[in-house]
Amino acid sequence: MRVLPYGARAAMVDFDDPSEVLGLQASLEQDPPDGVVELVPAARTLLIRFDPGRTHHDRLAGDVLDRSTVDVAPRESAEIVVPVRYDGPDLADVAAAAGLSMEAVVRRHEDGTYVSAFCGFAPGFAYLTGLDPALHLPRRTSPRTRVPAGSVAIAGEYTAVYPNASPGGWQLIGRTTLPVWDVDREPPNLLAPGTRIRFTS
């Protein structure tokens, strides 16, 4: 774990082990150091935004480095089940690239238990970890200009549900009618970091 400066109002904690990100976040939420205003988890980092009138980089870094991220269990959440119709336009290509039948791709995707690691790219777009390594495939060489809302997709080590229609380069394997993002709901996103998720057809 390294604490890197990020301008005058933020620090970025960089981890070798991505599973530590949510552990440190939970620790900082349970016992927040003075002056911390926001935590933003990502793939292998946790951004800590702070009020420079109340703390500074070195003090915050000292506090963070004293913490053990293994002692704190990330917050428990109910499991969310996402119903999927596995008929995505890239399913056949994914099967061919993985050397599996389309049925086997679907089975492996359904068998996984996923954890939302972080959000990014678009409001409510959650990167879900726990994808079967046989399905770790690169993005499409040419991104689509419009991916429909509710598309269930994979790329690299992640799977995701597109919360809204947007451009996108992930491989589309199915779609869901479950609204994972609704600005009129509190909270608006269903797949907050730390949430456990299963997909079922």
Next chain:
Amino acid sequence: MTAKIEVVRPGVFATVQDLGRPGLAAIGVGRSGAADRGALRLANRLVGNPEGNAALESVLGGLVLRFPAPATVAVTGAPCSITVGGRAFGPGSPILLRAGEDLVLGMASRGLRCYVAVRGGIDVPPVLGARATDTLGKLGPPALSAGMTLPVGQRVLPHPGVDLAPRTPLPEVPILRVTPGPRVSWFTPGALSTLVSSGYVATADVDRVGVRLEGPTLSRARGGELPPEAAVPGALQVPPSGQPILFLADHPVTGGYPVIAVVEEADLDLAAQVRPGQWVRFRLA
């Protein structure tokens, strides 16, 4: 009855902006809000609004608004000509409009973004606590278009009793103070000094997301890809081309290119006024 404003001409590009949606980055929602926050706050204060009321952000001016009811407005940010019923007004002053009059902004002579505050604030429905248009995250009201009407709210403070708020003219070549970013070690040892000792010019790619700059290449010391990580406004992200991109209000919440340095929050308002073709310089804070 709620007062309304009619958009006669939106100009180049105009949006509703307030101070945005801070604190929601963990669910993929950026801060957004006015690119030049100081100009928005000042415009609001001049008409006796709370600083966070929603106002209009107009790129390069050219905006024409019709006021069916009497109103008090103020224009701040990039300087442009301001006329109401043939009468000329200056920026940074409260302007009283009679019912049926048009507010006409000319083209900005310097800078990029003009702000128009109306006493009471623009009262479009808030989304996730703010009325700002996030052009990247697609949140908030659509950009202004001809014929659109905008409701005026009733959130006001007493009139400030100020006739004019003088402001320092926008500099020809803004100097933006930076501090080292989290991935400065991904670059060659000389890259940061190249950044702060050279001039960079804003390309045509300038919008609310960021400013794509062109100048001496910032060379990487190591290759490879960076997994997505959180970004902040002011981050100078460097894609493989070595040409930096300065993130503004609607920047992506996470980015995959290394950030070499970060522009100080206090200088972001200046950065938001950089127009295509303009030179900027960076200096270590």
